[in-house]
Every structure is written in C-alpha cells, then in structure tokens.
Amino acid sequence: MENALSTVSSTLLSFFNSQALIAAYDVEIFEAIGDGATSQEVFEHCNLPESTGHQLLVAMVAMGFVEYRGDIYTLKPDMAPCLLKNGTQYMGTLARHASKFLYPLWANSAQAIRTNSNQRKETFGDERKWFDILYSEPNDVADFHAFLSVLADPFVESFLKGFNFSPYKAFLDLGSGRAALPRAILAANPHLNVAVCDLPEAVDHMRQELMSSGHSDQVDVYIGDVISGDLPEITQDLVHMGWMLHDYSIKTQKCILANVFKALPSGATFIASETPLLDDETGPTFVALLSINMLISSDGGIESTTAQYLDRLCEAGFTNVRAVTLDGPRTLLIGEKP
Template identity: 25%
Template sequence: MDLTLGVYAFKGLALATELEVFTELAGGKGVTLDAFARRHGIHERPAELLLTALVSLDLLVLDDEGFYRNSAVSEEFLVKGKPRYFGGWVTLVDKHEYPAYIKMLDSLRGNHPTTWDVENQKSLFQPDDRVVKEHFWDAMHSLSAYTAGRLAESIDFSGIKRLLDVGGGGAAYDIELCRRHPHLKTTVFDLPFVCELTRPRVEAAGLADRIDFASGDFFEVGGVPGGYDAILLSNILHDWGIEDARKILRACAEALPSGGVLLVTESFVDDDKRGPAPAALMSLNMLVETWGRNYTAAEYGEWAAEFGLKPEGVVPFEGQGANGVWVARKP
C-alpha cells in the first residue's frame, strides 16, 4: 500500500508545482483555504483535498489560524528562482516520464523506450522534441545542483585546474564546482543547441569567465577534446547501452593526459545487483527512457582497465540521482 500511495503523493507534488503553489507562498507568506480556491479558480473541495495532502507530506504547514505556509523543505527546494530549485525535475517526470509508464509493458516486451519515438528520432536528446527541449535541461540542473555540492566536498580538487564536463548541459556541476573551488575552470562539452541553452545560466551565475563551452558529439572520432586535468561524466553513461557507454568511456580515456583523472557520478547499482533501491529504480526508469541502465562499479572498473585507466573505486555520498563518484586515473 505504501508503494501504491507513491503515485498519489507524486501527482499531488506535481500538481502543486504546476500551479506554482510553493512559489506563491515564498518568503513566509500564507494563504487560507478560501483564498487559495479563489486564487486558482477552483471549488473548495478539491482545494482542500490538495492542501491537506501537501500538509500530510510535510510540503506545507497549516497553522492554528488556518493559514497554509511552505515547510522548510519546500521553501528551499520548490520555490522558483532558489539555487536548489527541484521543480524542474518534478515537471520533467510529470510531463515526460509519467505518461510513458502507462505504456511500460510495451517497453518491457519490446525492449525499447516509450518516452520518445524510437522509429523517427535518433535519440532522446533531440532539439525538435518540445517537451525535452523545454524541460529536460532545467530538470537536469534541478537534479544535479545539490549533488554537485556533494561531489565538490568528496574529491580533492586542489590538483585539478581545468575540468571538462562531458554532456554537461545545464552546467549545474560546473557552477557549483567553480563556486566552491575558486582556482577551477571548466568547459561544458555538449551538443551545439544544448550549449546555447546553457550559456544564459552560466552568465546569470556570473561565471562566464571561468566556464566556457565546446560543442560536439562524444560519439564522433576525436569528439571529446583533450588538454584537461580531469573529465567529468555526471549521469551520462546510464543513458546508453553497454556498447555506447563503453565508447564514451573509451573516448574520455583517450582524451585524458597522463596523470589525468576521470570522475563518474551515478547511482551505482551494487556489484551483487541486490540494490540499493534508488539506484535500481532509476535503472528501471531507463526502460522507458533510454537503451541504458545503471551500471555497477565493477563493470566500470573492468571497462576502464581495458581502456588504459587505473580504477580507484567509488567515493560514496548521498546526492539526488547519484550515490557516489567513481574515480579512475590515467597512468
């Protein structure tokens, strides 16, 4: 029953995010049931059902005077414009992934994604896919901003002066890493249209002098540029099947100089494939999203050694959409 209630909880959160409930209540503002119903042009019954659900989930607080206010977690993560705004990810799951789960049996039996048209699209990451273009990279920023901070605290970046963020659209990792490590300069490497979508975010962060862009395709021969002390792959490899994931890993290994470090942040499935649940469930999500899955540290270690890298294992941390960083160096 707890698992089935998750559907109701998520849709309540998604509906409130779409209505911008938490943004309207930012800064300690409160609203009564009657005022909320009038503001959104809905009847009192559905308004009360939604608000009560949000209170039960600790997303809103109901005070003794009958005013609904943001909880601490909503104030930090669900208010538009806040540094750790998570609503982009909520919107992507609601608009892009949730409808695909209705067709999940098709994915299971056909071994193909259902969030995009596999017959007519080259991949999920197409500029002409309106939902993806409007929501995907905002969602990636939402998912990555907090996790980037955990990465910044987990790895010694003192010896890294230049970092290449492969598939770094959204620049969440670049922004957070540069803020925490003033000596660091990074480059976002992604498809041309993704770089253009990301550039305003970097400029708004005031980091255009330390974060630059290199457009390209990591599947092209020599596509990944060299000359960097470190290469970061943040939640990239799980989007691809084994053959393609290995190609990306090989390209990064070849681009690294001697002494260079490869950093892979992912939700790693345990080597014995018994969990953990967040990594296993996100891996299941790839059934409807991509041709990939969440891989194990042992799999990465085996591939990296084949490509001339020396694996150092996983440094664990608790992030959103990632549970650690796998590290390898080039001798």
C-alpha cells in the same frame, strides 16, 4: 500480513501522491500560499473552484507539505525551498518533466520489460533519440537541467570535500548540463582553468546560465558528442563526466569511454561519477528503479555496479582504475590515461 498488504497496496497507489503533488505545482497552489493565505485567497489566486481547491489543500496538508492553523495555510518551513519557484531547491521543474515525459512512458513499463525496448515510439509516436526528444523545446531543456542540478548539489559538495583538485591545472566537464559542477569547482579552486562540453541544445541553455551567473568569461564552452567522437581538442589534465554513462547501453558506454580515452592527453585523469547498484545488486531501490526508467526512456540505458563500471574503464585503456566513495549520492570511478 497486514504490513505486506499495506506495502503492496500503498506502492500500487503511490501515483496518488506524485500526481496530487504534480497538480499542486501545476495550479501554483504553493505560490498562492506563499507566506500564508486563507483558503479563499488560495482559490482566487489559482482561479480554482472552492470545492476542488479545498480538496487539494486538504491533500497537501495531509501529505505534509502545507500546515493549517487558525484558518491560515502556510508552507512547511523545511519544504518551502522545494515548493516555491524562487526556492533554492525548486522541484516544480521535475514535476513538469515527470508529467510530460516519465508518466506517459512508464504507463508502458511492462511492454518495455517484455520486449527489452524503450517506449518512446509507443508513447509519443516519435522515433527520434531520447535527447533529441528531450531537447526539442527550450523550456524542457531548462526544466531538465534545473532539477538535475538541484539533485546534483549534495554530490557537488561531497566531490569538493572528498577530492584533491590541487595537483591539476585544468578541468573539463563532459555533459555538464547547467555547468553547476564546474562553477562550484572554480569557486573553490580559482587556480584551475575550467571548461565544459555538451550537446548543442544543452550548450545553448548552459551559455544563458553562465551569462546570468556572471561566469561567461571564466568557463570555456565547447560543443561535442562523446558518442560520435566529435569532440574539441582536449588539453585538460582532469576530465569529468557525470551521470551520463547510465543514459546509454553497455555497448554505447564502451564506445563513449573509448572515445574519451582517445581524446584525452597522456597523463590526464578521467572521472565518471555515477550512482552504482550495490555489488550484490540488492539495491538501492531508487537506482534499481532508475535502471527501469532508463530502459523505458533512453537508448538502452542501464544502471551498473561499481565493478562493472570499473571493468569498462579498464577495457577502454585506463590504468590505475579505482572507485572513490563519497559521502554524497555518487561514486567516483577514476582512471588515468598512460
């Protein structure tokens, strides 16, 4: 009984945790702490009143992000890469995205469930498509792709370990975001020609990323839309599309798969990477909740089981359709164009 009460009440109030963390990123308390700082140094750096700055520091210590010893605040060493702007896993980008887009949308979650419709108009008064809203400000594009590529890192690592790229000549990543996957594939498989294709606003950001990592000459960049079917000529023998199907309704997923199938050369291998629901749809919790997130924010986006994804690949015409489970968070859903 005690456990049930604590599970229900702490779940209902779990936004305390996320909003306190969002505030901490927002006032840049972690940058102020850096390698170690007194409370006074933190208040001055962040320009915070002593009383509220202290409350936030106490919360960050209690939540396990910050340590306090001998009057000095330090970042927990294992947390620092996620907390600092120059950290390898910086999540301040997700904090901004969640604060600007997801929190306001989720306030209407019951309405979304009652009416089976996204809540963009109710929340932002905006009837544009999800990616049009998401991509209207360049900083939001950068934030979205920055946190996604950090979250994709374990997948990229397991994809490189668990898939044999050696029989292929050329790789195309559809909806590549920040092009993190193709850059990693190229580093591990220098024999491959590598290309990416995405929506125009994503491509603008991707080009800047490729320029700053010195990959501009090594990765071909195309603009394309898998829903309208307006795609560049695809000559690659290995084509991947990651975490995109779940952004769309089942009907649109079928349309995307049909367009990709049509555009692929005969003999090509297609891989969609997704994080499916368990076969009996009892979890995982994060994916079940992500499905509601897709309902609220996107155009009918929904999470599916592996079998449901594979059925859609078969329906599009792919053969030898199969799932490959990797160590990391995603499953490869593979098919070939005869």
